[in-house]
Amino acid sequence: MNKRAFFDPTFKLGILGGGQLGKMLCQVTSRWALHTAVLDTSRDFPAGQVCSEFVEGDFTDYNDVVEFGKQMDVVTIEIERVNSAALNTLKQQGTIVHPDPGALDIIKDKGLQKQFYDHQGLPTTPHQLFAGKNEIENAVGAGSLKLPFVVKARKDGYDGRGVHIVRTEQDLAECFDAACLVEPLLELEREVSVIVARNQRGEIKSFPPVGMEFHPTANLVEYLYCPAGIGSSIAQEAIQIAQATAESLDMCGLLAVEMFVTTDGQLLINEVAPRPHNSGHHTIEACSVSQFEQHLRAILDLPLADVTLRSPAVMINILGSPGHEGPARYNGLEQCIGIVGVSLHLYGKSTTKPFRKMGHATIVAPRLEQAIETAKFVRSTISVTA
Amino acid sequence: MNKRAFFDPTFKLGILGGGQLGKMLCQVTSRWALHTAVLDTSRDFPAGQVCSEFVEGDFTDYNDVVEFGKQMDVVTIEIERVNSAALNTLKQQGTIVHPDPGALDIIKDKGLQKQFYDHQGLPTTPHQLFAGKNEIENAVGAGSLKLPFVVKARKDGYDGRGVHIVRTEQDLAECFDAACLVEPLLELEREVSVIVARNQRGEIKSFPPVGMEFHPTANLVEYLYCPAGIGSSIAQEAIQIAQATAESLDMCGLLAVEMFVTTDGQLLINEVAPRPHNSGHHTIEACSVSQFEQHLRAILDLPLADVTLRSPAVMINILGSPGHEGPARYNGLEQCIGIVGVSLHLYGKSTTKPFRKMGHATIVAPRLEQAIETAKFVRSTISVTA
Numbered sequence: 001m002n003k004r005a006f007f008d009p010t011f012k013l014g015i016l017g018g019g020q021l022g023k024m025l026c027q028v029t030s031r032w033a034l035h036t037a038v039l040d041t042s043r044d045f046p047a048g049q050v051c052s053e054f055v056e057g058d059f060t061d062y063n064d065v066v067e068f069g070k071q072m073d074v075v076t077i078e079i080e081r082v083n084s085a086a087l088n089t090l091k092q093q094g095t096i097v098h099p100d101p102g103a104l105d106i107i108k109d110k111g112l113q114k115q116f117y118d119h120q121g122l123p124t125t126p127h128q129l130f131a132g133k134n135e136i137e138n139a140v141g142a143g144s145l146k147l148p149f150v151v152k153a154r155k156d157g158y159d160g161r162g163v164h165i166v167r168t169e170q171d172l173a174e175c176f177d178a179a180c181l182v183e184p185l186l187e188l189e190r191e192v193s194v195i196v197a198r199n200q201r202g203e204i205k206s207f208p209p210v211g212m213e214f215h216p217t218a219n220l221v222e223y224l225y226c227p228a229g230i231g232s233s234i235a236q237e238a239i240q241i242a243q244a245t246a247e248s249l250d251m252c253g254l255l256a257v258e259m260f261v262t263t264d265g266q267l268l269i270n271e272v273a274p275r276p277h278n279s280g281h282h283t284i285e286a287c288s289v290s291q292f293e294q295h296l297r298a299i300l301d302l303p304l305a306d307v308t309l310r311s312p313a314v315m316i317n318i319l320g321s322p323g324h325e326g327p328a329r330y331n332g333l334e335q336c337i338g339i340v341g342v343s344l345h346l347y348g349k350s351t352t353k354p355f356r357k358m359g360h361a362t363i364v365a366p367r368l369e370q371a372i373e374t375a376k377f378v379r380s381t382i383s384v385t386a
Numbered sequence: 387m388n389k390r391a392f393f394d395p396t397f398k399l400g401i402l403g404g405g406q407l408g409k410m411l412c413q414v415t416s417r418w419a420l421h422t423a424v425l426d427t428s429r430d431f432p433a434g435q436v437c438s439e440f441v442e443g444d445f446t447d448y449n450d451v452v453e454f455g456k457q458m459d460v461v462t463i464e465i466e467r468v469n470s471a472a473l474n475t476l477k478q479q480g481t482i483v484h485p486d487p488g489a490l491d492i493i494k495d496k497g498l499q500k501q502f503y504d505h506q507g508l509p510t511t512p513h514q515l516f517a518g519k520n521e522i523e524n525a526v527g528a529g530s531l532k533l534p535f536v537v538k539a540r541k542d543g544y545d546g547r548g549v550h551i552v553r554t555e556q557d558l559a560e561c562f563d564a565a566c567l568v569e570p571l572l573e574l575e576r577e578v579s580v581i582v583a584r585n586q587r588g589e590i591k592s593f594p595p596v597g598m599e600f601h602p603t604a605n606l607v608e609y610l611y612c613p614a615g616i617g618s619s620i621a622q623e624a625i626q627i628a629q630a631t632a633e634s635l636d637m638c639g640l641l642a643v644e645m646f647v648t649t650d651g652q653l654l655i656n657e658v659a660p661r662p663h664n665s666g667h668h669t670i671e672a673c674s675v676s677q678f679e680q681h682l683r684a685i686l687d688l689p690l691a692d693v694t695l696r697s698p699a700v701m702i703n704i705l706g707s708p709g710h711e712g713p714a715r716y717n718g719l720e721q722c723i724g725i726v727g728v729s730l731h732l733y734g735k736s737t738t739k740p741f742r743k744m745g746h747a748t749i750v751a752p753r754l755e756q757a758i759e760t761a762k763f764v765r766s767t768i769s770v771t772a
Contacts, residue, residue, distance in 0.1 A: 007716045009736060027413060030436050033734030033745070049438050050416050288726070303724030310696065330393045338689030340674070348419030350395060359419070 012037060013296075014072035015047070016059040020347040020357065021078035021276045021292075022047035024284070028293045039068045046347040047078075062086045069095050076253060076299050077275055080108050081156060098299040099274035103249040107274055111154040111181050117269055120248045123241065124269040125183045125260065129154075133177035140172065145182065147172075154179045189261040191270070192228050193279035194242035196255045197294040200301040204246065205294070206239045207287060207307045210279050212258070215319070215355070223316040223375055224279050225368060226286065226309060230261060238267055245272060254295040256280065278317065278357075285343050285362045286313035312368035314375040318359035318382055320352035326386030328352040336378045341365050358384045398423060399682075400458035401433070402445040406733040406743065407464035407662045407678075408433035410670070414679045425454040432733040433464075448472045455481050462639060462685050463661055466494050467542060484685040485660035489635040493660055497540040497567050503655055506634045509627065510655040511569045511646065515540075519563035526558065531568065533558075540565045573649040577656070578614050579665035580628035581642045583680040586687040590632065591680070592625045593673060593693045596665050598644070601705075601741070609702040609761055610665050611754060612672065612695060616647060624653055631658060640681040642666065664703065664743075671729050671748045672699035698754035700761040704745035704768055706738035712772030714738040722764045727751050744770045 013029060015022045018040030026047050029036040037053040048054050057064035059079070065086030069075045074096045075087065087101040099107075106112045117124040128145065130136050139145035147169075153162030153176060164175045165185070191212045198204045211228035228235065242257035249255065249272075256277030258270040280291035289297075289305035297304055320328070327350060336342050346359040361378050365371035399415060401408045404426030412433050415422040423439040434440050443450035445465070451472030455461045460482040461473065473487040485493075492498045503510040514531065516522050525531035533555075539548030539562065550561045551571070577598045584590045597614035614621065628643035635641065635658075642663030644656040666677035675683075675691035683690055706714070713736060722728050732745040747764050751757035 007719050007732075009713065023416075027416065030409075030413065030734075031731050033432075033732035046419075050436060052435050297723070302720060305724075306726045327395065333393050334688060337683070338691075340692045345417050346393075346419035348416075 007032075007034075009035070011035060012053075012072045012074075013300075014039065014069055014075040015051070015078055016040075016065065016068075016075065016082045017078035018042070018045035018047040018051075018054070019078055020046045020345075020359075023050050023347060024281075024290075024292045024345075025076075025078060025276065025296065026050040028290065028296055032296075034296075037068070037072065039064065044350060046349060049348065059083065062089075066090060069097070074098065074299055076295070077104070079275070080104065080273065084108065096299075098253040099249075099251060099255075103251060103274060106249070107272055109154050110152055110157070110271060111179065113271060114181060116248070117245075120244075122245055122248065122269055123267060125186065127181045127183050129179075129181050131179055133172075133175055136175070136180070136182060137172065148185045150183045150185060151175050151180050152183065154181060186260060186268075187263040189263050189265070190228075190230070191258065191260055192230060192238055192267075193224070193256055193258045193277065194238050195277060195280045195283075195291055195294075196239075196242045196246040196251070196257065197253070197291075197298045197304050197307075198243075198246045198251045198255070199298040199304060200252050203304050204243055205304045205307050206242055207280060207283055207291065207294075208309045209235050209238045210282070212279060222319075223314055223379070224282065225312075225314045225372065226282055227312065227368065229368075234261065234265065234267065241267055241269065245269065249274075252301075253299045254280075254291060278360075279315075281345070281360050282313040282315040282362045282364075283307075284345075286311050286364050311364040311366070312371050313365075314363045314368070314371040316361050316363075316375050316379050317357055318346070318361060318384060320354050320356035320358055321383045321385050322354045324384070324386040325353050326351060328358060329385050330358075331383045331385060332381035335381050336361065339363075339374055339378070341371065341374060342378060352384045352386055393418075393420075395421070397421060398439075398458045398460075399686075400425065400455055400461040401437070401464055402426075402451065402454075402461065402468045403464035404428070404431035404433040404437075404440070405464055406432045406731075406745075409436050409733060410667075410676075410678045410731075411462075411464060411662065411682065412436040414676065414682055418682075420682075423454070423458065425450065430736060432735060435734065445469065448475075452476060455483070460484065460685055462681070463490075465661070466490065466659065470494070482685075484639040485635075485637060485641075489637060489660060492635070493658055495540050496538055496543070496657060497565065499657060500567060502634070503631075506630075508631055508634065508655055509653060511572065513567045513569050515565075515567050517565055519558075519561055522561070522566070522568060523558065534571045536569045536571060537561050537566050538569065540567060572646060572654075575647040575649050575651070576614075576616070577644065577646055578616060578624055578653075579610070579642055579644045579663065580624050581640055581663060581666045581669075581677055581680075582625075582628045582632040582637070583640050583677075583684045583690050583693075584629075584632045584637045585684040585690060586638050589690050590629055591690045591693050592628055593666060593669055593677065593680075594695045595621050595624045596668070598665060608705075609700055609765070610668065611698075611700045611758065612668055613698065613754065615754075620647065620651065620653065627653055627655065631655065635660075638687075639685045640666075640677060664746075665701075667731070667746050668699040668701040668748045668750075669693075670731075672697050672750050697750040697752070698757050699751075700749045700754070700757040702747050702749075702761050702765050703743055704732070704747060704770060706740055706742035706744055707769045707771050708740045710770070710772040711739050712737060714744060715771050716744075717769045717771060718767035721767050722747065725749075725760055725763070727757065727760060728764060738770045738772055 023046035038051040069090040209228040215222040409432035424437040455476040595614040601608040
């Protein structure tokens with residue numbers, strides 16, 4: 001690719017996936033007047049009204065992805081579940097594809113991910129791989145695996161799906177049956193995330209680490225806060241681990257690296273995502289550059305932007321209320337939109353479901369404690385019902 | 387209007403005009419998932435790819451505007467040249483219209499504007515009204531009007547069009563012939579702009595004043611800077627005048643008030659615009675809220691947001707290069723996009739013309755002097771050629 005070609009009117013960027021991450025990528029490309037096509041099954045999805053061109057198709061289908069991608073100069077993703085064989089074909093045919101399909105194949109399979117970290121000497125959680133539930137039961141029966149533990153599906157788990165905590169035999173009986181990995185339940189101080197950007201020329205920059213609080217039952221990030229409150233030496237170490245991971249995977253684009261901080265101060269990689277990530281939404285308002293713009297800079301081989309945190313920030317997901325499914329109704333928005341420092345993002349999903357990500361709010365304040373106070377009010381005030 | 391109705395999926399906002407101001411309004415409504423329809427003659431215009439719904443029609447045509455507007459809950463504008471009789475009809479039929487067609491009629495006619503300021507006791511430039519060129523020539527011949535002076539068309543002047551400086555008889559001979567107002571050439575210290583937001587419940591907030599530098603021949607804002615460097619007492623006075631003007635016009639929405647600061651420290655209203663304005667583009671990156679979001683808050687009768695300047699900023703228009711007309715080519719963008727603090731906005735106009743507004747760049751920096759230095763580099767580096 002001619003490095004300057006992307007400001008050429010004939011340049012086309014393709015995004016696989018039309019969800020909120022695709023939408024927020026399109027909000028940046030719109031600012032740059034960069035022609036952006038989105039592939040997904042329905043134009044009603046969040047990115048459908050913001051992209052330059054919407055192509056109806058299935059990003060898990062080989063032919064749909066190849067057909068779509070061959071008309072693009074650069075192809076990227078907003079979700080991992082895409083057809084990576086098709087991305088490989090596109091790459092061989094000369095389309096620029098970021099992330100690389102090889103890295104994507106490792107990341108899509110949590111088992112391969114863990115083996116990769118072991119092989120690269122990157123710190124990660126202890127783990128064992130199993131072919132299915134039966135094998136786990138046998139291991140427990142034989143005493144080689146002890147309760148409690150966490151079972152994670154190797155593939156297609158996201159937003160808490162495909163994760164099952166086993167404390168009792170009853171829990172085990174209720175576990176899904178699929179190829180999986182099993183990890184011990186660690187004593188955690190907290191969970192943090194570092195979003196790294198790396199471009200083709202190898203320039204690398206990391207946003208400041210964020211702390212993540214999970215929703216107790218939905219296993220979704222409920223709010224995150226930045227700074228992460230882990231002290232500067234652990235923060236530095238987290239950034240080093242994240243950057244080493246991005247370099248080991250030879251990433252081009254963003255890599256979100258979720259890590260556990262154990263009570264004895266160890267940093268262990270939990271999992272990674274090769275795309276914009278929920279833990280980086282606050283960057284839109286709180287940093288010098290948003291994660292979305294930084295991803296585009298990276299994949300277009302433009303210089304990466306400064307990532308300074310301009311203000312402490314808290315991000316909360318606006319989730320569909322439990323017990324509600326149907327056309328979405330938003331409650332409490334007006335009370336929150338008047339508060340200094342509160343920014344609302346609604347994704348435009350017409351239907352709500354329990355715990356569905358319907359939007360998010362970012363709260364900035366001169367001190368993190370204030371932002372947390374406001375975030376608590378916002379969380380208790382906004383709801384999405386049917 | 388039910389105040390909460392605008393987060394209802396059935397709510398519709400209509401914008402007359404599909405230029406860059408409409409585009410940047412849509413970028414905010416997209417973040418709020420607020421259904422936004424745009425009326426203009428071609429979907430290829432900047433807002434065409436960002437709005438939820440594009441309606442092809444002529445915003446100067448009575449029927450087109452009424453047809454479009456009656457499907458909307460709230461109608462606003464991004465350009466003054468709209469059919470205000472149609473807006474009046476819509477208002478009578480119950481559509482919420484901001485700005486009010488009455489205020490718009492005053493603002494569209496620079497003669498009525500001046501008479502309004504006089505009537506309200508608002509400070510403005512000395513002025514005389516003339517029916518056409520012949521009348522001006524007679525006044526000059528009779529000695530009741532003395533060279534030099536500025537002739538401004540009462541209607542349809544914008545971006546420097548409809549403004550003619552007369553220093554010599556030859557200049558007068560070359561002047562356009564239309565209903566106009568004539569002002570003396572004042573000794574100016576500088577020109578400033580204050581953007582005021584006012585909502586229906588009368589809440590009012592002003593962005594900090596900005597200083598404007600005009601392009602010497604194109605008579606377009608070439609760059610603006612904030613803070614305006616006029617000292618806090620003049621800044622306060624400028625804000626008071628701007629707010630008094632918005633209140634006199636009973637504005638709902640934004641009012642951009644351009645003022646002259648004379649060498650003897652007087653503030654005189656030059657002209658106003660009842661919409662987002664070129665002098666407020668920097669607010670996207672530099673203020674707690676952008677002018678576009680603030681306009682939407684005002685017209686939807688939501689609480690106005692905090693307008694704090696988070697960082698000194700300079701905004702430069704990216705104009706079509708003189709001597710170039712045709713499909714646009716952008717030069718020098720990559721060199722500029724790598725500089726800390728530089729944000730690019732391209733409007734997506736496919737064709738460039740001399741001095742056409744093709745985009746803008748905002749430069750933020752801890753000190754204004756640094757931002758000005760960077761802005762000079764950006765201005766000398768970026769060009770748009772055919």
